[in-house]
Amino acid sequence: MQLLTEAVIVAVRAHGEHGAIVRALTPDEGVRAGYVRGGRSRRLRPVLMPGNRIQAEFRARTDEQLAHLTAELAHSRAFLLSEPLAAAGIEWACALTAAALPEGQPYPALHAGLEGLLAAIEAAPSARGWSAALVRYELLLLDQLGFGLDEDRILGLPPALLRGTATPSWDTIREGLRVTEAFLARDVLVDRRAEVLAGRERLVERLKRMAIS
Numbered sequence: 560m561q562l563l564t565e566a567v568i569v570a571v572r573a574h575g576e577h578g579a580i581v582r583a584l585t586p587d588e589g590v591r592a593g594y595v596r597g598g599r600s601r602r603l604r605p606v607l608m609p610g611n612r613i614q615a616e617f618r619a620r621t622d623e624q625l626a627h628l629t630a631e632l633a634h635s636r637a638f639l640l641s642e643p644l645a646a647a648g649i650e651w652a653c654a655l656t657a658a659a660l661p662e663g664q665p666y667p668a669l670h671a672g673l674e675g676l677l678a679a680i681e682a683a684p685s686a687r688g689w690s691a692a693l694v695r696y697e698l699l700l701l702d703q704l705g706f707g708l709d710e711d712r713i714l715g716l717p718p719a720l721l722r723g724t725a726t727p728s729w730d731t732i733r734e735g736l737r738v739t740e741a742f743l744a745r746d747v748l749v750d751r752r753a754e755v756l757a758g759r760e761r762l763v764e765r766l767k768r769m770a771i772s
Contacts, residue, residue: 560617561617564615565586565633566583566591567612567670568607568613568653570653577596577597577598578597580598583613584669588663588665590657590660590661591662592625592662593626595627595629605632606630608635609650611633611634615628648690650762651759652676655697655755655759656673656700658751659700659747660704672700673696690736691727693736706742729766733767736763
């Protein structure tokens, strides 16, 4: 198997003394995992960060084998890690994607949605301009995984939040986050609920403090 593609890194974990296993969301092949030799080196650590866009080459003898991954940085969002809200938003969006999506299943709409959300965070690290986009990404993910919310479930969420026709109020955004959290916890993050949702809780607390201030 050989795959050359652009991808967004959604998870990185150390493997062995020097390597790393990277999971990345591709436009046409969904989430793919690969082993990066020297992935913990000083040269590669700034490249292998969740939220970064890379040019990826996956190579494996069979589809079942963990691929070797060569990654070249296409677009870095590492500078956003100095912004607590932006960093928390990227952490949650990538962690949700990595935890929720099965490997090797194509989700082109989610790839486009994640890129759009990350671009919104990059354009407005203060969160006023991207928190509604986060709710819409969570709704999109639920829909793509077959847990789309019907009209009864999204009752009270205005068109400004659902379709991005205007900038919603903080109260509307908080209500959207409350609705999506309930269904993500129940339907998507069943086995990793506490572990993954902890990052979301940190983000929501920061958003609450910002809205009050």
